[in-house]
Amino acid sequence: MKGEVSLGKEFTKGLWRENPVLVMLLGLCPTLAVTNSVKNALGMIGAVFFVLTCSSIMVSLIKKLVPPQVRIATYIVIIATFVTMADRFLAAYFPALSKALGPYVPLIVVNCIILGRQEAFASRHGVVASVADAVGMSLGFGIALMLLSSIREILGNGTWLGVPIVKGLFTPWQVMILPAGAFLALGVLVSMVRYFKNR
Amino acid sequence: MEFFVIFMSALLVNNFVLSYFLGICPFVGVSNRLDSAFSMGMAVTFVMSLAAVVSWAIYNLVLVKYGLEFLEIVSFILVIASLVQLVEMFIRRMSPVLYQTLGIYLPLITTNCAILGVALLAVLKQYTFAETVVFSVGAGLGFTLAIVVMAGIREELDAADVPAPFRGAGITFITAGILALTFMGFSGLVR
Known part of the structure; x- marks a missing residue:
């Protein structure tokens, strides 16, 4: 492990200060595409959590074996696996x-958050720190997706996770x-995050 | 007639950027100038059609034949990454002028989800070879259309007085939202 790495810090940075979606603007394709309902968002969060954590463990374990010239290709094959x-698990059970x-x-596979964390963190740190980083980043991704999907499902459908909650209050948009x-909600959300961060 | 429907659907109705959300990174990153947006669009269209054709061949001629469909993701991403590398070397050798305009965008394209997206969708929709070609060209031109329109709007936005927190990403997403609303007008075109 390189120098003093505070596990707590690696874990919490992804939640807010370096939130991958709301601050770094990474991984926007899934963010926009699956947030039309909270249920879809939860499925995506689970998949990303699994892929990011497993890839980070793998990459930090083999970081000394991989020649630097082919590292990106190696990461991509690991992530794709x-x-x-x-993908197979979801198709079989859900x-x-x-x-x-x-x-x-x-x-x-082409979600920039995952490749970005391998290149920026897991390839330079030990297993424990990489897991802390990966879990924190997945949670940050989860927070962003839950926020966006909740806003969209409540306003657009009047439900949350399929449960009707705004009966008769307003006509769903x-x-x-x-x-x-998706674009409108993300635009407002990103601007709000920036406003609160710079205050 | 069927080809026309596939083409129009990929170009306008199910526009890759504005309704499938594929290729958002370059859409936000390279859409501040009109000429670079157009070059990016052309580079994406070119690589996209090539990648879709090659992945179609790999999937239908190799993977299906040997019952290896589960290797779809790994093989597609490897094919696309090596294809981009080859195209880059080829263009650098053949046309330095073209390389100057497109070259810097090519490495970025490997991680462009629109390219992998087109390959995956063509398999998912069980298109034939000819349909895949039409679909990928339509999708590429649709990407170009969206990014060029967006660049045009953003050049005008430079002169507008946008509130500070909305500057940059915020206003770009809201503009894209309004653009997606207008593209919904095309939805009756194809069913």
Whole structure:
């Protein structure tokens, strides 16, 4: 392990200060695509958590064996392997969810958060620190997705995780669960985060 | 007629950026100038059609034949990464002028989810070879259309007085949202 790495710090930085989605603006494709309902978002969060944590463990274990010239290719193969596992698992045990997420599960391979963490962190730190970093980043990704999907499902459908909660308060804004709503909600959310950070 | 439907659907109705959310990173990153947005769009269209054709061949001629469909993700990403590398070397050798305009965007394209997305969707929709070609060209041109329109709007936005927290990413997403709303007008075109 390089120098003094505070595990707590590696863990919490992903939650807010370096939140991968809301601050670093990484991994936006799944963020926008699967947040039309909280259920889909939860499926995506689970898959990303699994892939990111397993890849980080793997990469930090073999970091001394990989020649620097082929490191990116190696990381991609490792990530693709875990993504295939997650994809097959969802298709076997949660067929409905797997169908709803469609090509976005295989597309975790090109999610910049995962490759970015391997290159920026796991390839330079020990296993324990890498796990702390990966879990923190996955939770940060989870927080962003839960925020966005809650906003979109409540406003767009009047439900949260399928439970109706705004009976008769207002007519659901259909547009929020359509693609346009994803962009609008994310735009407002990112601006709010920036406002509170710079205050 | 069927080809026309696939083409229009990929170009306008199910626009890759505005309705599938694929290729958002370059869409946000390279859309501040009109000319670079157009070059990026052309580079993506080119690599996208090539990647879709090669992945179609790999999937249908190799993976299906030997019952290895589960290797789809690993093989597609490797094919795309090596393809981009080859295209880059080829363009550098053949046309230095083209390399100057497209070159810097090519490495970025490997991790562009739109490229892998097109390959995966073509398999998911069980397109034939010709349909895959039409689909990928339509998707690429749709990406170009979205990023060029966006760049045009953002050049005008430079002169606007945007509130400080909304500057940069915030206003870009909201603009994209409004653009997606207008693209919903095309939805009756194809069913």
